Amino acid sequence: MIGEDGTPPTVRELGEFALIERINAGRRQGPQVLLGPGDDAAVVAAPDGRFAVSTDMLVEGRHFRLDWSTPHDVGRKAIAQNAADVFAMGARPTAFVVALGCPADTPVEVIDGLAAGMWAEAERVGASVAGGDLVRSREVVVSITAFGDLGGLPPITRAGARPGHVVAVAGRLGWSAAGLAVLTTGAAPDGPGAEAVALHRVPHPPYEAAPVGGGPRPHALTDVSDGLLADLGHIADASGVAIDLSASALRDDALTALAATMNVDARQWVLGGGEDHAFVGAWAREAPLPPGWRAIGTVRAGSGVTVDGMSWDGAVGWESFRGAEAAPGNEPR
């Protein structure tokens, strides 16, 4: 679709209702969505009489940059991080709703890309986008709410870690932070650098390793969104325990090699970088870890998180509103 002057139309030219129709055209809702978009509210199934719900807001220039990522990437990332939150409760995603704000002169193709990315990632986890809202704002703002089915089991909170548990992780650590570092240098990436950039643009939470359904379950679980030390700090605080990590278990040779070419310390990415949306949990010592999980530390009596028994003195994670106004696009959600 091309506007009268030959350029792609903007959302102002197309209008809210036509844009909503365009976004929803040809979509197939998942089986959990009993009533999809188009009315005052959607209706979603909650088979066991409860649902898990998580919400996240992403702001252009703060959580993503449209000169670094395609709209499709941003749409996938927005859904992925919310899906990871739902999985991190031991729940399986059922549906998402999306509120989107954008300037009136936003090209429609940006919205098309965002929506396509959201749908692609939602379908990867067996879910769909059941509804949303579309408004005018000064910057692009994406607000996602994700729903999950606990399958009749209790939620896996951050509070269940106990001394003697094994701390284990599924998924990559530090690659998103590495990708951000590569993007910040402005150099054209190749090899592991290109892989890191791709993983910064679109995280790959290890959905297949999430403890949903009937398999073994950890006693505490979260996803790594703020940074490994920060997120394990939340588990340690909520559980009233200490966590000690093994530096050797966290070593990632490819990341170390990449860091060496940039003259930085890969441990900072692994321990402080968020946004990979790996899963990290506290597992009973007796049973073997399920496929995709690897031990990286132990739960002990006490408080706080250490590495080989020592405090880590680098930055431990991310917090909104702290830090410099500069370097936009570097804040994980």
Added chain:
Amino acid sequence: MIGEDGTPPTVRELGEFALIERINAGRRQGPQVLLGPGDDAAVVAAPDGRFAVSTDMLVEGRHFRLDWSTPHDVGRKAIAQNAADVFAMGARPTAFVVALGCPADTPVEVIDGLAAGMWAEAERVGASVAGGDLVRSREVVVSITAFGDLGGLPPITRAGARPGHVVAVAGRLGWSAAGLAVLTTGAAPDGPGAEAVALHRVPHPPYEAAPVGGGPRPHALTDVSDGLLADLGHIADASGVAIDLSASALRDDALTALAATMNVDARQWVLGGGEDHAFVGAWAREAPLPPGWRAIGTVRAGSGVTVDGMSWDGAVGWESFRGAEAAPGNEPR
């Protein structure tokens, strides 16, 4: 709490985690919230195995102005309009989640006011705020997702109106638009003008008249958010019918008197103004309307919405992205 230089602290000074703790301190979750804030996701009850869900985004300068409304007003309005969407499906609100973006130099008291207003309105409908997200953005953005319990009954959609049904409304029409008009003049309001301004700042959806629980139910239902003609147009389209309204039934003497002092036509407010979040539905002709409802028209064969059989040639409602960039704060959600 006062900052080091004697001024109230900003969200930057307090920090994300302290602010979240402050927002949630002392709150009592409703009975439907099985797990509240503080983990990767909340858990909300869905007693009949389904939930209704609606999401809305409000942007500062576009949907509200902090020089016209207090943060408490904005918080109440944001929850009220989402609660109205849930009631408009025939569901009773159970919980809300809130994603909030704001600049780092936002005074903490603004966030305190927003949160207090949200909680106050959520508690008015028997619900609570089960979780949220807090991020940095250039303008204040509030994104609310509301959940509702259908009580084992089918949702009341926009598609069930049939020729012969009575169109009836519960709640006020045009008062929010009148209040906006008064605010725009800049004159200090009194009498009905002051009442209209108050209703623009905080709508009062007629929650008590909503058809939830075991009483009589309309065949189609929506809330008036975009404007009466626009919202009835959605019912007419979805149901494949025509709707004819009675001008005399829509007459509001107090509003007419207020409009006369401003040399405008009150019908424009009643027919085109949104944001009052009245409920409008199509009811069977046989039974008397329940308390709080009044007949304003009839459903007929055909298409479109008319007033006394004629098209209305004024503006019929609101649409994002259309219209002037000027006059911020005038766009209903």
